[in-house]
Amino acid sequence: MDKILVTGGCGFIGSHTIVDLVQNGFDVICADNNSRSNEGILNGVEKIINKRIKNYKVDLCIYDDTYAIFQENPGIKGIIHFAAYKAVGESVEKPLMYFDNNLNSLINILKCAEEFNVPHFVFSSSCTVYGNPDSMIVTEDTPQKPAESPYGATKQMGEQIIRDTIKSNSVNAILLRYFNPVGAHPSINIGELPIGKPANLVPAITQTAIGKIPLMNVFGTDYDTRDGSCVRDYIHVCDIAHAHTLALNYLIGNKNTSNCEVFNLGTGNGYTVLEVIAAFEKVSGVQLNYKLGPRRPGDVVAIYANNSKAKTDLGWVPGLGIDVMMDTAWKWELKLKNDENLFTTQIAGLN
Numbered sequence: 001m002d003k004i005l006v007t008g009g010c011g012f013i014g015s016h017t018i019v020d021l022v023q024n025g026f027d028v029i030c031a032d033n034n035s036r037s038n039e040g041i042l043n044g045v046e047k048i049i050n051k052r053i054k055n056y057k058v059d060l061c062i063y064d065d066t067y068a069i070f071q072e073n074p075g076i077k078g079i080i081h082f083a084a085y086k087a088v089g090e091s092v093e094k095p096l097m098y099f100d101n102n103l104n105s106l107i108n109i110l111k112c113a114e115e116f117n118v119p120h121f122v123f124s125s126s127c128t129v130y131g132n133p134d135s136m137i138v139t140e141d142t143p144q145k146p147a148e149s150p151y152g153a154t155k156q157m158g159e160q161i162i163r164d165t166i167k168s169n170s171v172n173a174i175l176l177r178y179f180n181p182v183g184a185h186p187s188i189n190i191g192e193l194p195i196g197k198p199a200n201l202v203p204a205i206t207q208t209a210i211g212k213i214p215l216m217n218v219f220g221t222d223y224d225t226r227d228g229s230c231v232r233d234y235i236h237v238c239d240i241a242h243a244h245t246l247a248l249n250y251l252i253g254n255k256n257t258s259n260c261e262v263f264n265l266g267t268g269n270g271y272t273v274l275e276v277i278a279a280f281e282k283v284s285g286v287q288l289n290y291k292l293g294p295r296r297p298g299d300v301v302a303i304y305a306n307n308s309k310a311k312t313d314l315g316w317v318p319g320l321g322i323d324v325m326m327d328t329a330w331k332w333e334l335k336l337k338n339d340e341n342l343f344t345t346q347i348a349g350l351n
């Protein structure tokens, strides 16, 4: 079995991707220092795949510790690099922390990929690289506007670092630009674990619905959209996860036409904030406690994906709709409430 290193594999998209990789025949190791994640999520992964994933609890900004992972695991066939800070608001408050962490960890991983002749590299990028685009439906060739946050800038810079680096070595790369990943694995053994008060819409909805947050704000209803609230392309995390498996097989099968290809990962449908809330209320039967508030600085009015390239070239077919996204997100929130010690207990067991 081809061995794949997944960095940030204890995170939301990383853990779901590990499940998909293993279920598609890959051997997976994880590198995650759990600074923004919970190693207990690997217990949920184990329940699904019936296999323990080894996690190297390493700060990838430390080159020697990163190097040691590759020394211990000769023959790594591919790397999927998720590990990064991703909170837009925090990045505005602490830009240097974001540039330091997100770029130095990437540089160390790329150095090791070159040093150990790892042929395939998949990068966790984001639609945030488009900034505030002129047209709301973006293709991979849509010109990038200035990033709206230092977090977005680290994704723009990260893509450039990869493009320039692989011109001088034999690594083949794919950049996957996620739109808005939401939901949870249908087994409800893994899902999103926001740290602190959630900034993102769907965890804010589910935490409000379960009572962890008393009231949710809708940030702006005076935009030039169907109902005045912002439009986004919400995509189920399992559809995102499977795209990583397809991207690796695309590279391993030498189907790539260049050594650095880019793919948008979105459904191609846009939903407004109020439409997402309505979908959640319909699926959960819960009347959400929210109020219409002022705009959030930095928000893009509307953006969603032209995903035809991923469909055509990767054979990717995102099949999980907004109702499944809301249903699995809600069931995961209910599980977290019912097993409030779910992760603290498991972490205790692990240490």
Ligand code: WQD
Pocket (backbone or CB within 6 Å): 086, 088, 126, 127, 128, 178, 179, 180, 181, 199, 200, 201, 202, 204, 216, 217, 218, 219, 220, 230, 231, 232, 273, 296, 299
């Ligand atoms: C979506 C919409 C908010 C919370 C960011 C990153 C992106 C990716 C996903 C990492 C906006 C509105 C939100 C709330 C609200 N992150 N909202 N009330 O900003 O599109 O994307 O997160 O990969 O890279 O840029 O996602 O979920 O924060 O916001 O009204 O309590 O929901 O204003 O219109 P966003 P989001």
